[in-house]
Amino acid sequence: MGQSRKYEFKWELLGDIEKGRPNLGNTTRLEVYRLMQYTLRDVLEQRYGDEEADKIFREAGKLSGREFFHHLLSGCTGMHDFIRKFQESLRELGIGILRVEEADEISGSFILTVAEDLDCSGLPELNYPVCTFDEGFIRGILEEMTGNEYEVREVDCWCTGDRTCRFEANVRSS
């Protein structure tokens, strides 16, 4: 990588929305978000293949999870506090309704569900889960929170006929 990158992510890149959009405000229609996501995916897949495209999405998700944690979830006093804030922030930002099915503090394993997920809810049924960005996002957040390396897998998705996305997160055994 060169010394200075053109798109290295910084939170500031999200801009001063209040100043920039005095009339339209800080929300947009979900279709727009999906339009961008699924066209980007299309191009990535054409250029690099579906596996590589998924990988890129997971990686981007992870980066966003890390940033999200540092800007919106830091300062949690413990696992319970973290889960509560995590739930709250996803709800308030309209990302999804996060619910915990299991949280094993000893092994670090989680089973989380996200209903009304930003990426996939309402999509046509496919035979495979599509929330690869979410997988990375959750991974990034959990890794920042716990300091452990995680593996996150979406086991159920809207797109596989389940009405809620379910993620299994386990600490990666080194």
Added chain:
Amino acid sequence: MTVGAPEIGPAGLRLMSAVPDRVFMTDNSGHDALTLIEEVIEKGGDIPEDLPGSPEDQEKLKRILGKIHEMHSFVSRMSEGDLDAKLSFRGYIAGPLKALQSSLRHLTWQAKMIAEGDLSQRVDFMGDFSLSFNRMVANLADNRDQLISRKEELERSYVALSQANNKLNILSSITRHDILNHVMVIVNYCFLLKEVITDPKLKKQLEAIEFSGKEIQHLIEFTRSYQDLGVLEPMWQRIPVIFTNPTISGLVKDITVQLPDQCYEIFADQMLVKVMYNLVENSIRHGGGVNEIRISYVDEQSLLRIIYEDNGSGISADEKEKVFKRGYGKNTGLGLFLIREILSITDITIKETGTPGKGVRFEMTVPEKYFRRCGS
């Protein structure tokens, strides 16, 4: 048969349209299959060996019936509280079933958090249930906060009371010291005067003064023992441990002490050691050659009796209650009275139920909340 008879419903129609037409045209296997499906949905039962239709249809039918069975067991397990069942297929019916399971699993987790004392958790978007649940948790949190502040208030009062009590103790200790000094002067002068006075009438009066002086000394001594009562918080104690206290073990050197085998803890004032000390001292002083002391428990669930027995001369029937009066008997005077006071701090009662001539038998009755088995 009539294909697409009204009672079959849309799912049945879809099923039929997925099966090649000729099956329905040439034999009754389509009808048999539908009957079978309906039967399994309504009555359950095993999948029969001989399924109707072509091998391909049989496979398909087997899968459908298998799914019905699987859903049945999935829902049954859920209704029994087992939320770990898995469905091997996805889709239209499986989706909402899994969503229901997911909600229940989430609620289970939330309830667990609450059980662990985390009252910050809330349930979102589950209709009326969320409202009730969240209200319940908020109420719990409120009540807990109130209890905590009540507890803090009580703790503050307790500290204030202890301080006041300490000051009173210091004051009474100084006063006691001063009184004893003056009484000593009276008693000493009486003693000296008795040597020089010969008039029997005066001598008698002098002896009365001396006697009163000594009584005052006893009373003041008694207030000294009494002052520590209830000063320290009561705590869980074990009687065998108390008997290892040097003041008691020194006292029972020549006595066989039989301690109980069962282990109990008794919640009592920290002067419980004085209770045991006084009982033993009482045996030695008044028992007339006591060389055996037995302590045993009688657990009556709602109360525990601690039995203290010796092999001395016992207490006569008319004295059984009197021995607990303040000032009863010589020397001790305060012994059994003080014991009763110490025990009463945690509602333990004591009475003497022995047979005169066969040793004493003190029965201490501990209420349910103030005793427990060791390790419980």
